Amino acid sequence: xxxxxxxxxxxxxxxxxxxxxxxxxxxxxxxxxxxxxxxxxxxxxxxxxxxxxxxxxxxxxxxxxxxxxxxxxxxxxxxxxxxxxxxxxxxxxxxxxxxxxxxxxxxxxxxxxxxxxxxxxxxxxxxxxxxxxxxxxxxxxxxxxxxxxxxxxxxxxxxxxxxxxxxxxxxxxxxxxxxxxxxxxxxxxxxxxxxxxxxxxxxxxxxxxxxxxxxxxxxxxxxxxxxxxxxxxxxxxxxxxxxxxxxxxxxxxxxxxxxxxxxxxxxxxxxxxxxxxxxxxxxxxxxxxxxxxxxxxxxxxxxxxxxxxxxxxxxxxxx
Amino acid sequence: xxxxxxxxxxxxxxxxxxxxxxxxxxxxxxxxxxxxxxxxxxxxxxxxxxxxxxxxxxxxxxxxxxxxxxxxxxxxxxxxxxxxxxxxxxxxxxxxxxxxxxxxxxxxxxxxxxxxxxxxxxxxxxxxxxxxxxxxxxxxxxxxxxxxxxxxxxxxxxxxxxxxxxxxxxxxxxxxxxxxxxxxxxxxxxxxxxxxxxxxxxxxxxxxxxxxxxxxxxxxxxxxxxxxxxxxxxxxxxxxxxxxxxxxxxxxxxxxxxxxxxxxxxxxxxxxxxxxxxxxxxxxxxxxxxxxxxxxxxx
Numbered sequence: 374x375x376x377x378x379x380x381x382x383x384x385x386x387x388x389x390x391x392x393x394x395x396x397x398x399x400x401x402x403x404x405x406x407x408x409x410x411x412x413x414x415x416x417x418x419x420x421x422x423x424x425x426x427x428x429x430x431x432x433x434x435x436x437x438x439x440x441x442x443x444x445x446x447x448x449x450x451x452x453x454x455x456x457x458x459x460x461x462x463x464x465x466x467x468x469x470x471x472x473x474x475x476x477x478x479x480x481x482x483x484x485x486x487x488x489x490x491x492x493x494x495x496x497x498x499x500x501x502x503x504x505x506x507x508x509x510x511x512x513x514x515x516x517x518x519x520x521x522x523x524x525x526x527x528x529x530x531x532x533x534x535x536x537x538x539x540x541x542x543x544x545x546x547x548x549x550x551x552x553x554x555x556x557x558x559x560x561x562x563x564x565x566x567x568x569x570x571x572x573x574x575x576x577x578x579x580x581x582x583x584x585x586x587x588x589x590x591x592x593x594x595x596x597x598x599x600x601x602x603x604x605x606x607x608x609x610x611x612x613x614x615x616x617x618x619x620x621x622x623x624x625x626x627x628x629x630x631x632x633x634x635x636x637x638x639x640x641x642x643x644x645x646x647x648x649x650x651x652x653x654x655x656x657x658x659x660x661x662x663x664x665x666x667x668x669x670x671x672x673x674x675x676x677x678x679x680x681x682x683x684x685x686x687x688x689x690x691x692x
Numbered sequence: 693x694x695x696x697x698x699x700x701x702x703x704x705x706x707x708x709x710x711x712x713x714x715x716x717x718x719x720x721x722x723x724x725x726x727x728x729x730x731x732x733x734x735x736x737x738x739x740x741x742x743x744x745x746x747x748x749x750x751x752x753x754x755x756x757x758x759x760x761x762x763x764x765x766x767x768x769x770x771x772x773x774x775x776x777x778x779x780x781x782x783x784x785x786x787x788x789x790x791x792x793x794x795x796x797x798x799x800x801x802x803x804x805x806x807x808x809x810x811x812x813x814x815x816x817x818x819x820x821x822x823x824x825x826x827x828x829x830x831x832x833x834x835x836x837x838x839x840x841x842x843x844x845x846x847x848x849x850x851x852x853x854x855x856x857x858x859x860x861x862x863x864x865x866x867x868x869x870x871x872x873x874x875x876x877x878x879x880x881x882x883x884x885x886x887x888x889x890x891x892x893x894x895x896x897x898x899x900x901x902x903x904x905x906x907x908x909x910x911x912x913x914x915x916x917x918x919x920x921x922x923x924x925x926x927x928x929x930x931x932x933x934x935x936x937x938x939x940x941x942x943x944x945x946x947x948x949x950x951x952x953x954x955x956x957x958x959x960x961x962x963x964x965x966x967x968x969x970x971x972x973x974x975x976x977x978x979x980x981x982x983x984x985x986x987x988x989x990x991x
Contacts, residue, residue, distance in 0.1 A: 547919075
């Protein structure tokens, strides 16, 4: 897979290109330039480290939307075994923009649910670019209620630009579909761990995001509105998306500081898309750690603590 | 959640009103008729010419709706704080200050405990002129306190929504109010108490996708704009013009999203009748003469 570079990664890309050139020289002409290559590799790592240690919020937005960023279907085979995908809302649709199914996290059977944006054009269309319609959320709720019935912990993977804005979606009551998930997830008597793996876009993300733990990957984002949308409304200029991203505070670290999430999962150098195995292993380890804690709680206490957590949103220390 | 796209027309209409002497005359946003303000007040801000349901402040709505002199405000002291120091072209702090000055409210939700035809209830209403009725931490918290007050005394809950959605200036905190209010309603539902949600013009975005669509019974005022995505966002996404009447109350009724459409002037009787049946109470009777109520409204 050839890495696609974002604009701010250009200096790294140039250096990497140089390294590749030297490598091919080395291969074709047998020139001994090992040392030179090694030096440049160290330099490239340093450069990556320095660029990534100082990312602007909107650069993180770009990383969260990176076309090669791992999606739920990339995580499932790396984190779980024995995954059986389950389909359908039972009434109207297969619900393809949200994946769901039962798998094992090591030995523990779990319900896995999450948005899938789609990688190639065909898949993107089939998945509706990961933008859920009411039937996708109905399907997700059906699976979550089944999980409660069979005492399966629920693991959600959030990655969506938002719930789909369309005529049919409104006709089928998009609002109620989202609201119903928030309502029901707050009382499900089984552990729920939600992980933002890419874009946490507004209500469409929150509809899979009510739980006992909320995790974010380091370069994922979570926001009430897209930076572009916010800019066009408040600045009257969609070009001010970078300022909006800054003001909204969409990055994992900023949100962690506000106490709205439990943990930030660090990504490999240069972002999750550079090493799927590594990010999957890290996320799995973090989820497992939290799940062990949650499985110790009796169902009633679990739901009580979830409720207290939800009620604490927006409350200030001084109030 | 484009609360502002809904806010803009109202800003524009305010400009148009400039050529009308303030206080005495008013103009219908729908049919443009010039209306005598006292007539409009008497008619609960429903245009006497075309029946259009115009903006009504949260406080007058609740005072009109509940029995006279029965009311006590709940959570009146909760005030907004600009936690994020949010600033776009204007500081959020200044927006709050301006909104407070215009509306005389601390934030966009007003909650009362009172009586509806002698039945004790908790009722709340969104103040649309407070930053587009947007839901931030204060609205979420006050709504939860309304739910808790109703829960503690086992009273029915009524909410009149009028909102552009979540409040962008409170970023993720505002998004999470959707989860907070929905969770409180889940608990309320488990207690077997009725929650009546009344959707008024407009109810969009994060408010629509949480507390507003979770009513046991959902009522809409005629021709109210109700939906998740704003019409402009949908048009831009699908690159088509939207059908006539899209996302209006009548459209929602047709597609099964709401139980019924009720004229504002009949709301009090209708909601009282519904609640009395759900709570297994006798047919409600009005404690006051209609004329008496009108006199209060005009004052």
